[in-house]
Structures are given as structure tokens and as C-alpha cells.
Amino acid sequence: MLAPTDPKAGDKVVAEIRAPQTLQRGPNVVERALRSPVGFLFPAIAVIVLWELGGTFGFIDRIFFPQPSRIFRALERLAAEGVILENLSITLRRVAAGFVIGTIPAVLVGLMLARVKWASLIIDPLISLTYPIPHIATLPLLLVIFGLGSPPIIALSSIVCFYPAVVNTAAGVRQVDERLVQMARNMGASSRQLLWKIIIPAALPTMFAGLRLGLGLALLGGIAGEFVAASEGIGAQTWLYWQVYKIEDMYATLVVIIATGFTMTNVMLFLERRFFSWSKATQKQL
Amino acid sequence: MIVSLENVFKSFQVPGGAPLPVLDNFSCEIAEREFLCIVGPSGCGKSTLLTMLGGLEKPTGGVIRFSGERSSSGPLTTIVWQDYALIPWRSVIDNVSFGLEIMGVPKHQRKAEAMRHLKLMGIEGFDQHYPHQLSGGMRQRVGIARALTNNPEILLMDEPFGAVDAQTRMVLQDELTALWMRDRKTVLFITHSIEEALLLGDRVIVLSPRPARILEEITVPFPRPRSVDIERDPRFTELRLHIWDLLKGGVEKARIEPEATSAGTH
Incomplete structure (x- = not known):
């Protein structure tokens, strides 16, 4: 390396680029903690701690916003009594049924929308018309049709998860790289081979993102349905505790619902990352 | 044929x-x-x-x-594409055996055939890689191996x-x-x-x-x-210039044409 030299007498220096005098600082402790794999928990923990302290020192109304420690004790008690597991399993069965019933036709319709011309001409307008409806608003109608209990809840769940699945499936199929289709056709692929070996695998990442959104909505639909249509299930339990004014127990069931939704979404995200890593990597290069 | x-x-x-x-x-x-x-x-x-x-x-x-x-036993034609057209969710070996899979060749047989052509193209160590992990030159080796595995007419x-870049291009031409x-x-x-x-x-x-x-x-x-x-070889230079003379008119025409048509719409 050359040693830095002074400009010769008479030479006018126009610009200089040098190494910085001080070492550049990396991210500090707080930033590193927040960026760590469990970093997303810290803001939530901070809110819980503030909530707890606010309740203890009387800044927060303890009747409507009981301290997290009291909610946790209520949760412990309900779990010990078996209330949580029993109701959660009922809810999960309804949500799973709704998800399956909503998603299977959604995937088939989505494939047709993208591949069959007349299907898109007829079904596309129907989807566009019904998509903006708040689907939860169909619950009264579902109650009229199915009565009370599991059937209207499963129906609501399936309706709300149908839409993201259908839209994402059609989008995924429409985005299939035309060069791969040409390549497969030159290799002599039949329509069926083209569908199973090129089109569906290529559309899967987008399709699966729709299923992930749909699963979250299926839970939402299930809980909302249980508020009014059932006496069992974790959503029905939340509603019951509100009616009998057991605020701490109501919060405890809400915590269970949050944890369920969080787990579902993250399992789906994990699966996406595990199986569709090629998709992100390919997109980045294009 | x-x-x-x-x-x-x-x-x-x-x-x-x-x-x-x-x-x-x-x-x-x-x-x-x-x-x-x-x-x-x-x-x-x-x-x-x-x-x-x-x-x-x-x-x-x-x-x-x-x-x-x-x-040959394969299809009439197989195309090697400029942009490779490799299947991004398939490993190199599964890309190379794709044509045989379409033809219904049993798995062990098509893998062996694909492996043979990967060796031929000098990329046998990359059979489990995915296309996005390879350079452009490597991808086209996979593309050529895939076409040869088909054994087309x-x-x-x-x-x-x-x-691909100019140096890789020379190697691939050889x-x-x-x-x-x-x-x-x-x-x-x-x-x-x-x-x-x-x-x-x-x-x-x-x-x-x-x-x-x-x-x-x-x-x-x-x-x-x-x-x-x-x-x-002096004949090479001669032929090169001769072909260039033939093409030159057309290349210039292709360059001027878009301007001429856009001028026409004004």
C-alpha cells in the first residue's frame, strides 16, 4: 500500500477520499436483541410489564383491564378444570372442517379461473361481486339455513377462507413462467403432465400463501360464529364469560385464541419457508 | 433423418x-x-x-x-433455450431427467442416464444443487445435458x-x-x-x-x-467480413425501422 502523501506544492486538492478516523459502530445491544430470533417477543413483554405495573399502581382500571398476572392465574385455573382443552378442541375441529370445505373448492375454482377461458368469463365477475362483502355479515343467513350449533360455524369458516385461497390460486397459476410451459410441451408433455409437473408446482408458493391467510380467517370465522351460534367452543366460552361478567376468565380465553392464531400462522410460514425456498431465491435473481 | x-x-x-x-x-x-x-x-x-x-x-x-x-430412440426434437428454462423447484438431476420422466422411463434408468450426461458436461458433482445456486454457464451445461439425455433426433x-459471459462462452463452444x-x-x-x-x-x-x-x-x-x-486463418476473416456485409444492411434497417414507424404515427 502507498503511504498517504502530502499534495505537492502548487497542486490544488479538489477532493480526497480517506478511511474514516474512528471505527464505525455496529448495532448496539438493544438493536441486536430486537433483531434476534426471539426479538419479536420483547415489545410484547414490555407492554405486559407496563400493563402489570399500571394496574398495580392504579393507573389502569383493574376491573376492565385485570393485570396480566391475574389473567394468567385465571388461565391456569381454567386449564386445570379442563375447560380450555375441551372447548379448544371443539373449536379446532370446526375450524379444520371449515378450512377443508372452503379450500378444496377454492383451489379447483382457482385453477379453472386461470386455465379455462369460459370459467373466467363466468366465475370472475361473481367472485369480484362477492369478494368485497364482509363475509361475517352472512352469519344471520347461515343461522337461518343451518340453525344453531356447528353447521353454521363451519359454513362461515369455509366462506371466509374460500376467497384468499381462490384469488391466490388463480394468481399463482397465471404467473407460471411461460418458458417452462413451452419447454415441457417441446418435451412432449401431455396436458395432464403439464398440469401436475409444471403448472401446479409453479403455482404452489402463491397458492400456499393464500391458504395461510385463509387459515387465519377460518379461525376468525369460527370464533365469530361461536359467539352467537354455539354454547361450546372457545369463542362461545369467551362470550359466556362476558355475559356472566367473569372478566378475567374472558381474558384468559382470549389469550388462548391469540396463541392459537399465532401458532397456526407460524406453522404455515415455517412450511412455506421449508418447501418453497426455491421461489424466493428465484424471484430475487430475476 | x-x-x-x-x-x-x-x-x-x-x-x-x-x-x-x-x-x-x-x-x-x-x-x-x-x-x-x-x-x-x-x-x-x-x-x-x-x-x-x-x-x-x-x-x-x-x-x-x-x-x-x-x-435415435428419443423425440424428434429437443430445444436448448437461451434463458435455460430450468425448473427452479427441481434439483439438477431431476431437471436433466425431466424429458425421460415425461416419456415414462423408470426412475432408476432415467437417473442413470441423466448422471451419464451430467458427467459428459462436467457437472456430475452438482446433481443435488438447484438452478438458482448455479452460474449462467453452469445452468446452460444443465440445459444441454437435459437435451442430450432426451436423445432427440x-x-x-x-x-x-x-x-453467458464471453469467456464461459468460448469454453462451452469448445x-x-x-x-x-x-x-x-x-x-x-x-x-x-x-x-x-x-x-x-x-x-x-x-x-x-x-x-x-x-x-x-x-x-x-x-x-x-x-x-x-x-x-x-485468412479465410476466416474473409468469410466473417462477407457475412457481416450481408447482414449489415439488415441490421441497419432493423435499427432505423422503429423510428420510422413512430415518426409515421405523428
Whole structure:
């Protein structure tokens, strides 16, 4: 390396680029903690701690916003009594049924929308018309049709998860790289081979993102349905505790619902990352 | 197997305009075990010619005929694509055996066949890699291995080295020449590069701008095996300049044309 030299007498220096005098600082402790794999928990923990302290020192109304420690004790008690597991399993069965019933036709319709011309001409307008409806608003109608209990809840769940699945499936199929289709056709692929070996695998990442959104909505639909249509299930339990004014127990069931939704979404995200890593990597290069 | 194109006409429907003729009354023949190169200006219809031979488009008029004895077990044609067209969710080995999978060849057999061609292309250590993990040159090796594994009657190559860097391109040209010397498969090779056409081809067809006509057919005089050394031959320079003279008018026309049409709309 050359040693830095002074400009010769008479030479006018126009610009200089040098190494910085001080070492550049990396991210500090707080930033590193927040960026760590469990970093997303810290803001939530901070809110819980503030909530707890606010309740203890009387800044927060303890009747409507009981301290997290009291909610946790209520949760412990309900779990010990078996209330949580029993109701959660009922809810999960309804949500799973709704998800399956909503998603299977959604995937088939989505494939047709993208591949069959007349299907898109007829079904596309129907989807566009019904998509903006708040689907939860169909619950009264579902109650009229199915009565009370599991059937209207499963129906609501399936309706709300149908839409993201259908839209994402059609989008995924429409985005299939035309060069791969040409390549497969030159290799002599039949329509069926083209569908199973090129089109569906290529559309899967987008399709699966729709299923992930749909699963979250299926839970939402299930809980909302249980508020009014059932006496069992974790959503029905939340509603019951509100009616009998057991605020701490109501919060405890809400915590269970949050944890369920969080787990579902993250399992789906994990699966996406595990199986569709090629998709992100390919997109980045294009 | 001989391929003959007789008075092939191809036009594309332009939305709200007159049909655009791409090939007009085009006739030529590809001989058995010939390495035929086609050079022509951008957009002249070279690629359309190739997609028609590959069975992806039908001519608007005329006929494309494959005649004679089959000399291979595979399909009539397999295309090697300029942008590789590798399947991103399949590993290299599963990409290379894709054609045999389509044909219904049993798994162990097609894997063995694919492995053999990966070795031939010098990429046997990368069978479990995915396309996005490979460089452009490596990807085209996979593309060529995939086409060879198919064992087609005729190999159609659509500017296969157009997207790789100049040095890799020279290496791949050498390897392709060596491979061709082994198998003597019929090859139709489309390229922009005059040098590439003279290095690889037995015969070079020079095309006019759209609609494509044959400006000249040149039999390449250099004996095989060839290397880049042929560029030192004075005949090489002569041929290169001759082809360039043929193409020059068309290239300039292609450059001026868009401006002329946009000026016309004002």
C-alpha cells in the first residue's frame, strides 16, 4: 500500500477520499436483541410489564383491564378444570372442517379461473361481486339455513377462507413462467403432465400463501360464529364469560385464541419457508 | 433423418393491425448429422423457425417434413433455450431427467442416464444443487445435458450461449464441438455471432430481416476438429467480413425501422 502523501506544492486538492478516523459502530445491544430470533417477543413483554405495573399502581382500571398476572392465574385455573382443552378442541375441529370445505373448492375454482377461458368469463365477475362483502355479515343467513350449533360455524369458516385461497390460486397459476410451459410441451408433455409437473408446482408458493391467510380467517370465522351460534367452543366460552361478567376468565380465553392464531400462522410460514425456498431465491435473481 | 422446409409461410396476428409476416416462402433442408448454423438480424424470425421445428407453433402455410430412418430412440426434437428454462423447484438431476420422466422411463434408468450426461458436461458433482445456486454457464451445461439425455433426433439450439459471459462462452463452444464430434447429432444452431457460426457450423445460413429470406448459404471450409485457432486463418476473416456485409444492411434497417414507424404515427 502507498503511504498517504502530502499534495505537492502548487497542486490544488479538489477532493480526497480517506478511511474514516474512528471505527464505525455496529448495532448496539438493544438493536441486536430486537433483531434476534426471539426479538419479536420483547415489545410484547414490555407492554405486559407496563400493563402489570399500571394496574398495580392504579393507573389502569383493574376491573376492565385485570393485570396480566391475574389473567394468567385465571388461565391456569381454567386449564386445570379442563375447560380450555375441551372447548379448544371443539373449536379446532370446526375450524379444520371449515378450512377443508372452503379450500378444496377454492383451489379447483382457482385453477379453472386461470386455465379455462369460459370459467373466467363466468366465475370472475361473481367472485369480484362477492369478494368485497364482509363475509361475517352472512352469519344471520347461515343461522337461518343451518340453525344453531356447528353447521353454521363451519359454513362461515369455509366462506371466509374460500376467497384468499381462490384469488391466490388463480394468481399463482397465471404467473407460471411461460418458458417452462413451452419447454415441457417441446418435451412432449401431455396436458395432464403439464398440469401436475409444471403448472401446479409453479403455482404452489402463491397458492400456499393464500391458504395461510385463509387459515387465519377460518379461525376468525369460527370464533365469530361461536359467539352467537354455539354454547361450546372457545369463542362461545369467551362470550359466556362476558355475559356472566367473569372478566378475567374472558381474558384468559382470549389469550388462548391469540396463541392459537399465532401458532397456526407460524406453522404455515415455517412450511412455506421449508418447501418453497426455491421461489424466493428465484424471484430475487430475476 | 432429413428435415425439409418447403415454402413455409408464417405470420402473426397483430392486435388491430394487418398480419405480420415473419417467414415468407421459406425453403431449406437440414441434412442428416449436419451442424447447421443460422445467423440473422434481431427479430428476423430465427426463433420462430425454431419453435415451429420444435412443434410449438404451426406454420401458416407450407410444410415442414421430417423424413428418413430414425437414428435415435428419443423425440424428434429437443430445444436448448437461451434463458435455460430450468425448473427452479427441481434439483439438477431431476431437471436433466425431466424429458425421460415425461416419456415414462423408470426412475432408476432415467437417473442413470441423466448422471451419464451430467458427467459428459462436467457437472456430475452438482446433481443435488438447484438452478438458482448455479452460474449462467453452469445452468446452460444443465440445459444441454437435459437435451442430450432426451436423445432427440435433432437438437435445436436457440442462441444457447447468448446469456453467458464471453469467456464461459468460448469454453462451452469448445465442449459442444467435442460433444458433437462424438455423437454427430443433427444440430440446428441459432446465433447472433458470426464467429460462433463459423466455428461450430458445417454450413451457415444467413437470413434477411423480417420476413426472413435466405441471403446466402455458406459451406464452412475449415476441417474438424476445430478450435479458436481457425480465427487465424485468412479465410476466416474473409468469410466473417462477407457475412457481416450481408447482414449489415439488415441490421441497419432493423435499427432505423422503429423510428420510422413512430415518426409515421405523428
